Amino acid sequence: MLTIYDLKNNVMLKQPDFFKLVEGYDSFKGVSFVGSFKIIEKELLPRFKQIDLILGMEDQKTGKNLDQLLNVSNKVKQLLSLSRDSDFLDRIENQTLNLRFTKDELFHSKYFIIENDTNFIIFNGSMNLTKKALKQNHEMLWMYEGKKNDLQDLKIYEEHQKLFKKNFEEDSVEYLDRKIINNLYGKTKKQITAIIADEVVDKVQQNIVEVNPEDIVKITKDAARKEETYELHPETVQKVAKQLFTEKGNKRRNEEKVREEVKKIVYQDFSDASQNRVIKASTLYPKPVWAYKDNNIIVEDTNTNLFHSLEVNSDIVSEDDVRTFVRIIESFKLNKVKDESHQALSAFIYLMTAPMIWKIREIYRKSNFSKSADQIPLSMVLIGRGTTGKTLLVRDYFKKFTGDKSHSLQYTEINDGNGARTDKAVRFLDNYLHSQRFISPMIVDELNSNFLHSKVALNAIKQWSNTIKGIHNVNIFAMNHNAGSKEINNLEEITKRVYYLSFEAPWLPSNQQEINYNMLINDNNDRIYRYVVSELNKRLVHLTGEEEANLIEDYLSLTKEILGNLLKKYGYYDRLKNILGANYDYKIDRNRITWKMLILDDHYEHIAFTDGDDKYFHVSKAIFNDFKANGYENINQTLDNYFNMFPREGGIAIEQYGNGMRLDIDKFDKFIGEPLIRKHYERIHKDEKQQDTVTALIKAQVEQNKIIVEKLTEQKEQENKKKGFISRLFNR
Numbered sequence: 184m185l186t187i188y189d190l191k192n193n194v195m196l197k198q199p200d201f202f203k204l205v206e207g208y209d210s211f212k213g214v215s216f217v218g219s220f221k222i223i224e225k226e227l228l229p230r231f232k233q234i235d236l237i238l239g240m241e242d243q244k245t246g247k248n249l250d251q252l253l254n255v256s257n258k259v260k261q262l263l264s265l266s267r268d269s270d271f272l273d274r275i276e277n278q279t280l281n282l283r284f285t286k287d288e289l290f291h292s293k294y295f296i297i298e299n300d301t302n303f304i305i306f307n308g309s310m311n312l313t314k315k316a317l318k319q320n321h322e323m324l325w326m327y328e329g330k331k332n333d334l335q336d337l338k339i340y341e342e343h344q345k346l347f348k349k350n351f352e353e354d355s356v357e358y359l360d361r362k363i364i365n366n367l368y369g370k371t372k373k374q375i376t377a378i379i380a381d382e383v384v385d386k387v388q389q390n391i392v393e394v395n396p397e398d399i400v401k402i403t404k405d406a407a408r409k410e411e412t413y414e415l416h417p418e419t420v421q422k423v424a425k426q427l428f429t430e431k432g433n434k435r436r437n438e439e440k441v442r443e444e445v446k447k448i449v450y451q452d453f454s455d456a457s458q459n460r461v462i463k464a465s466t467l468y469p470k471p472v473w474a475y476k477d478n479n480i481i482v483e484d485t486n487t488n489l490f491h492s493l494e495v496n497s498d499i500v501s502e503d504d505v506r507t508f509v510r511i512i513e514s515f516k517l518n519k520v521k522d523e524s525h526q527a528l529s530a531f532i533y534l535m536t537a538p539m540i541w542k543i544r545e546i547y548r549k550s551n552f553s554k555s556a557d558q559i560p561l562s563m564v565l566i567g568r569g570t571t572g573k574t575l576l577v578r579d580y581f582k583k584f585t586g587d588k589s590h591s592l593q594y595t596e597i598n599d600g601n602g603a604r605t606d607k608a609v610r611f612l613d614n615y616l617h618s619q620r621f622i623s624p625m626i627v628d629e630l631n632s633n634f635l636h637s638k639v640a641l642n643a644i645k646q647w648s649n650t651i652k653g654i655h656n657v658n659i660f661a662m663n664h665n666a667g668s669k670e671i672n673n674l675e676e677i678t679k680r681v682y683y684l685s686f687e688a689p690w691l692p693s694n695q696q697e698i699n700y701n702m703l704i705n706d707n708n709d710r711i712y713r714y715v716v717s718e719l720n721k722r723l724v725h726l727t728g729e730e731e732a733n734l735i736e737d738y739l740s741l742t743k744e745i746l747g748n749l750l751k752k753y754g755y756y757d758r759l760k761n762i763l764g765a766n767y768d769y770k771i772d773r774n775r776i777t778w779k780m781l782i783l784d785d786h787y788e789h790i791a792f793t794d795g796d797d798k799y800f801h802v803s804k805a806i807f808n809d810f811k812a813n814g815y816e817n818i819n820q821t822l823d824n825y826f827n828m829f830p831r832e833g834g835i836a837i838e839q840y841g842n843g844m845r846l847d848i849d850k851f852d853k854f855i856g857e858p859l860i861r862k863h864y865e866r867i868h869k870d871e872k873q874q875d876t877v878t879a880l881i882k883a884q885v886e887q888n889k890i891i892v893e894k895l896t897e898q899k900e901q902e903n904k905k906k907g908f909i910s911r912l913f914n915r
Contacts, residue, residue, distance in 0.1 A: 213295035396432025521688035529767035586709035683769035
């Protein structure tokens with residue numbers, strides 16, 4: 184957020200309104216990077232009678248002024264973005280608006296001189312004249328407010344005026360030649376393009392702008408040497424540069440041919456579909472740090488702001504790095520009331536694959552295997568309930584793991600609030616996805632739960648998945664989803680494009696947690712990430728047939744193989760092998776819980792077994808009798824839906840019939856994660872066995888009694904025979 188230190192009053196102004204501070208002033212001079220003429224049109228023109236602005240560049244790299252000079256299509260787009268009733272061009276023509284840009288060395292400073300006849304304010308610091316800088320970014324300025332008749336104030340005023348005069352008159356050149364302004368009124372896009380293209384060629388041919396041949400060499404040749412730095416200009420700029428200059432940086436001689444070729448390039452740029460447009464690095468925030476070119480991953484050196492080829496040796500990763508990674512995953516098991524390490528590991532594997540997902544999608548398109556690229560999700564969403572670890576992952580683990588030093592980006596920042604409308608957030612994400620060069624994952628925390636139900640967002644998600652080709656990044660979100668919130672959008676058209684991972688289990692009390700997560704955060708670094716992504720890129724460039732088949736079956740397979748080999752190298756593979764193979768599946772996880780609750784809520788009333796069969800059990804359709812209010816059309820549809828919840832490869836669902844379904848006992852229990860049905864089976868059959876035992880005992884007792892009675896009867900008969908007739912007569 185904007186912070187300004189008032190030097191005169193020795194006070195820090197936190198989140199001030201910049202334009203309220205300059206009320207009452209009528210002249211604006213300054214150096215700033217301006218991303219759009221809209222800022223000038225909407226904010227400066229209505230406030231100031233005189234505006235002298237140098238369109239300097241942010242602190243980036245030598246040769247970046249070529250973007251300002253050669254990006255003809257961008258100039259045309261800026262002009263066409265102006266309102267119909269705008270006086271923008273009129274004010275350029277009458278010189279109350281003077282726009283210039285660097286003609287040789289870059290302007291690294293940002294400073295503004297705002298004044299009227301008697302007073303002035305000078306601002307100096309990091310802020311550019313952009314909406315994000317004024318309202319959103321962390322920016323710092325100092326300001327000095329003074330009077331022109333005060334000798335002490337006059338000194339600082341005169342020194343800044345002297346500096347600006349030199350920058351304006353000697354170090355910069357007109358952004359738009361006033362002579363062509365009249366020719367722009369009422370013209371079509373193509374006509375304006377031709378005029379601006381001619382102006383650019385004139386600036387080059389007449390040496391109005393000094394162009395360093397070394398910069399031309401960098402931008403036009405194929406950079407392949409290890410020590411080469413990459414400028415990452417938009418493709419259109421590269422094409423224009425190649426038409427204007429030779430690879431040695433010399434101007435081409437055939438001027439007329441050059442003019443026509445430049446116009447053709449820009450016409451083509453305008454005719455491209457939206458998904459083929461190229462976004463300038465300077466328009467993106469936060470600034471991406473990973474890019475791709477010529478089969479090379481290009482990483483920004485944060486000390487020099489130059490992009491270099493990512494070079495990784497086999498020893499970049501130490502045993503301590505691997506141990507820390509394994510402990511991070513294990514903490515989601517040992518520090519929680521329920522094991523969620525599988526989700527955490529799958530999230531990291533997707534994160535390590537993220538820079539190369541665009542390339543895997545290209546392989547899908549070219550492969551003979553019948554799988555489409557839209558089956559690879561372009562977004563990952565970590566769904567949590569309260570403090571369950573989603574923000575811990577994206578803020579404290581993911582950012583450092585990828586070497587991203589920018590602040591943790593919140594959804595409210597990219598959408599200007601947490602409202603139901605998602606237009607701004609979609610546009611923000613869309614810009615990154617269409618960069619055609621940048622592969623840094625976009626990580627956003629606290630995604631609004633309505634986002635995945637918004638028509639605008641859903642249409643964008645489908646369009647991105649179906650249409651984006653070439654180099655692009657992916658989105659990674661953390662989203663809070665409390666009980667009672669809108670249900671997660673679990674439709675097939677979304678789940679194949681958005682990778683959901685659920686984190687619901689709370690953390691154990693701190694004194695019961697086995698792993699100190701603060702130490703993990705401290706020890707976490709980007710060495711594993713660099714190594715895995717580098718290896719993944721090399722392997723994807725030269726895939727074997729078997730690797731391609733595995734990749735089409737599971738787009739994360741190669742990442743898991745590379746990570747697995749790294750774990751084996753240091754003896755940690757066994758610690759994660761049980762969860763490294765299969766990817767976490769949110770839908771299966773939800774279905775697992777749904778089935779478990781169905782059985783438990785039913786108290787096993789509609790569960791039955793076949794006599795003599797200890798392998799299968801039956802679920803009666805009557806278990807769904809109370810489901811009429813859940814949105815299903817009828818009980819048969821409910822039966823279908825529940826039967827189809829089981830993964831086919833699991834062998835759980837044996838058959839569905841009119842009154843229910845037959846399922847495998849042990850495979851069902853494995854799916855649920857506990858011996859739910861097997862215990863019920865044993866409990867029932869234990870009671871039956873006990874009853875059978877009692878029955879058998881009673882039967883045995885009856886048989887025993889019968890034998891005793893028979894023996895007594897036989898004994899008595901034998902005794903009677905021995906007494907004779909007279910004895911028997913008298914006894915009677």
